[in-house]
Amino acid sequence: MCGIVGYIGTKQAAPILIKGLHQLEYRGYDSAGIALNNPDGADFDIYKEKGKVSNLEESVVANNPSSTVGIGHTRWATHGEPSATNAHPHLAMSGEVVLVHNGIIENYKELKEQLIGRGYTFASQTDTEVLVNLIDYFYQKNGKHLRNAVLQALNRAIGAYAIAVMEKKDNSHIICARKASPLVIGVGEENQEFFIGSDATPMVEYTKKVIYLDDEQVADICLGKDVEIVNLDKSQADVTVKEIELDIAALSKGGYPHYMLKEIFDQPQCIRDCMRGRVVKVKGDKGHERYEVHLSALKNFKAKLIRARHVIIVACGTSWHAGLIGKQIIEQMCRIRVEVEYASEFRYRNPVIEKDDVVIAISQSGETADTLAAIQLAKEQGALIFGIVNGVGSSIARASDTGIYIHVGPEIGVASTKAFTGQVTVLTMLGLALGNALGTLSDEEYQQICQELTVIPEKMKRILDHNSEIENLATSYRYAKNFLYLGRGFNYPVALEGALKLKEISYIHAEGYPAAEMKHGPIALVDEEMPIVFVATHHNLYKKVISNMQEVQSRKGRILAIVTEGDEEVRKISENVIEIPEVLEPLVPLLSVIPLQMLAYHVAVNKGLNVDMPRNLAKSVTVE
Numbered sequence: 123m124c125g126i127v128g129y130i131g132t133k134q135a136a137p138i139l140i141k142g143l144h145q146l147e148y149r150g151y152d153s154a155g156i157a158l159n160n161p162d163g164a165d166f167d168i169y170k171e172k173g174k175v176s177n178l179e180e181s182v183v184a185n186n187p188s189s190t191v192g193i194g195h196t197r198w199a200t201h202g203e204p205s206a207t208n209a210h211p212h213l214a215m216s217g218e219v220v221l222v223h224n225g226i227i228e229n230y231k232e233l234k235e236q237l238i239g240r241g242y243t244f245a246s247q248t249d250t251e252v253l254v255n256l257i258d259y260f261y262q263k264n265g266k267h268l269r270n271a272v273l274q275a276l277n278r279a280i281g282a283y284a285i286a287v288m289e290k291k292d293n294s295h296i297i298c299a300r301k302a303s304p305l306v307i308g309v310g311e312e313n314q315e316f317f318i319g320s321d322a323t324p325m326v327e328y329t330k331k332v333i334y335l336d337d338e339q340v341a342d343i344c345l346g347k348d349v350e351i352v353n354l355d356k357s358q359a360d361v362t363v364k365e366i367e368l369d370i371a372a373l374s375k376g377g378y379p380h381y382m383l384k385e386i387f388d389q390p391q392c393i394r395d396c397m398r399g400r401v402v403k404v405k406g407d408k409g410h411e412r413y414e415v416h417l418s419a420l421k422n423f424k425a426k427l428i429r430a431r432h433v434i435i436v437a438c439g440t441s442w443h444a445g446l447i448g449k450q451i452i453e454q455m456c457r458i459r460v461e462v463e464y465a466s467e468f469r470y471r472n473p474v475i476e477k478d479d480v481v482i483a484i485s486q487s488g489e490t491a492d493t494l495a496a497i498q499l500a501k502e503q504g505a506l507i508f509g510i511v512n513g514v515g516s517s518i519a520r521a522s523d524t525g526i527y528i529h530v531g532p533e534i535g536v537a538s539t540k541a542f543t544g545q546v547t548v549l550t551m552l553g554l555a556l557g558n559a560l561g562t563l564s565d566e567e568y569q570q571i572c573q574e575l576t577v578i579p580e581k582m583k584r585i586l587d588h589n590s591e592i593e594n595l596a597t598s599y600r601y602a603k604n605f606l607y608l609g610r611g612f613n614y615p616v617a618l619e620g621a622l623k624l625k626e627i628s629y630i631h632a633e634g635y636p637a638a639e640m641k642h643g644p645i646a647l648v649d650e651e652m653p654i655v656f657v658a659t660h661h662n663l664y665k666k667v668i669s670n671m672q673e674v675q676s677r678k679g680r681i682l683a684i685v686t687e688g689d690e691e692v693r694k695i696s697e698n699v700i701e702i703p704e705v706l707e708p709l710v711p712l713l714s715v716i717p718l719q720m721l722a723y724h725v726a727v728n729k730g731l732n733v734d735m736p737r738n739l740a741k742s743v744t745v746e
Contacts, residue, residue: 124195124320125151126223126319128194128318129191129192129318130295131314146321148535152173153206154175154194155195157222157288160189166220170210191296193221193296195209202247202248212248214255219290220254226249227280249281253275257272257287269297273354282491283301284299284320297341300335302491303320303489306319307333307335336520338353339354340354385539390583392529401415415551419525427556428559433479434463434500436493436500437490438492439622440542441538441541443618444484444545446618447615452549455562456563465492469499475500480508485509485516486538486545488516489517497521506523508526509522509525510549511527512530514527536735536736542715546712585717592717596721598698599630600729605655607620608656612661614634614637620721624721627736650679652680654674654680655721656670656674656682656684658683680697682696688701
């Protein structure tokens with residue numbers, strides 16, 4: 123949520139900033155702006171617009187500003203409505219300091235009152251304008267030394283932040299800082315240019331060398347010099363430059379009309395990438411080939427993982443749904459008790475955590491604020507932290523003791539698709555590896571599931587071949603006001619995920635339930651107008667789901683069923699069916715979720731909605 127960009131170098135800054143803001147549009151926003159520092163010490167050139175980055179771009183192009191230093195921002199409103207006035211960058215009352223900010227300053231009201239008492243006035247409703255004026259107060263008071271002013275201000279600010287700050291009198295540097303909100307610095311050749319971003323996407327076109335700021339660190343970025351980083355207590359911090367592997371081609375739509383559809387179709391290759399080098403065929407005893415799951419994350423912590431009798435999974439949104447599947451996988455394969463917690467609730471309720479517990483944190487971005495806070499709480503109480511993230515070098519990855527990257531590539535669409543199947547794949551591999559090590563999973567079952575996992579990408583492709591069929595099907599649901607999604611066992615979390623996808627991008631109210639719970643309330647909603655999606659594949663609870671479907675049929679509900687290929691029984695009682703290939707029960711979510719992703723996508727497109735940037739949503743929730 124929100125996005126920061128910055129540039130200092132020898133090129134024109136405005137086009138680089140605008141392009142970077144376009145790259146960050148997927149994060150969700152309602153306004154955008156840039157500030158440029160002039161070489162002659164004149165006032166900053168500031169451009170801000172409500173709405174899309176394209177609106178800002180038109181304004182900037184019309185004025186054709188010239189500067190090689192600047193910062194930019196896409197804002198997702200927290201304090202103050204979406205408007206050009208509330209948009210970032212924010213200028214201090216003196217006109218000498220300008221700032222962009224992600225996060226929330228929790229004590230901004232108290233700080234604002236203090237600043238008003240010192241003669242400051244405010245144009246916006248934002249906490250960010252309070253922060254820039256607080257920096258300016260110390261800047262004016264202490265000899266106009268920007269870094270010191272930032273340090274003094276941040277030591278008085280309570281909350282989360284990622285900031286980039288410039289001063290009018292010196293256009294040779296930018297000051298950055300972060301706490302509980304991500305910030306990345308890109309390093310050009312011989313320090314002749316630097317890039318700033320909320321993540322690496324705005325800079326991957328220009329450099330693969332990056333510095334990830336840690337919490338409560340302040341970076342001084344000066345052209346021609348090494349980046350200098352200090353902690354809030356002014357002590358020097360180590361500066362580590364890392365190489366990133368992000369491919370600029372992965373950030374394009376690749377000929378698809380939307381990122382979401384591309385990412386749905388990316389899934390077969392993504393799951394191959396996720397398993398590469400992890401699910402391998404080896405020579406066993408007597409020369410027989412067998413499958414093995416090799417996870418480097420287990421090497422140093424295998425003993426503690428095997429000893430654990432209690433696993434807590436913390437996550438939010440789609441990642442929480444993946445966690446519900448992970449619970450069933452780990453309990454079934456490893457016979458270890460697993461709880462799944464909303465990170466936002468877990469962090470505030472004084473949970474019982476023991477030193478031998480394992481806390482698994484699941485987050486696509488690796489920057490989810492509540493999940494990060496939850497693992498910090500668990501770490502303080504002695505738990506082993508196991509991260510499952512997509513964002514390489516992210517805050518959760520760095521805060522974890524060990525973990526696994528899902529390696530599905532950048533996910534730009536706000537509604538998560540390939541990250542979900544990547545997370546489920548990683549949880550499956552973890553369950554297999556631990557179950558094999560513990561001896562709770564027979565070798566026969568271990569081999570069977572491993573082998574089946576390797577053919578999941580091909581089975582995904584077979585489902586994707588039905589895209590046009592699902593597109594046609596979606597037209598009949600365009601005017602629906604409500605949906606129910608029902609499933610049992612491994613398909614219950616899939617029902618939750620299917621409902622979430624539909625409401626995220628089509629704005630149709632949808633609820634997911636265990637199918638057996640339908641009689642405990644939701645059945646009252648069933649009538650001839652109500653579409654009800656059953657995830658009814660051929661598995662352990664299949665007959666039970668059939669019974670639930672018959673109850674809906676008798677009340678004239680509109681049944682859409684996800685079924686195993688060749689299922690004629692469900693077809694007889696359904697208005698529509700979508701078939702998926704037969705698959706072992708623990709792996710069924712990897713297939714059954716795909717038609718639900720496609721259905722949500724096509725319903726939303728049919729309604730003329732922007733599926734990549736649904737209203738009010740952000741890709742990564744980096745503040746509470």
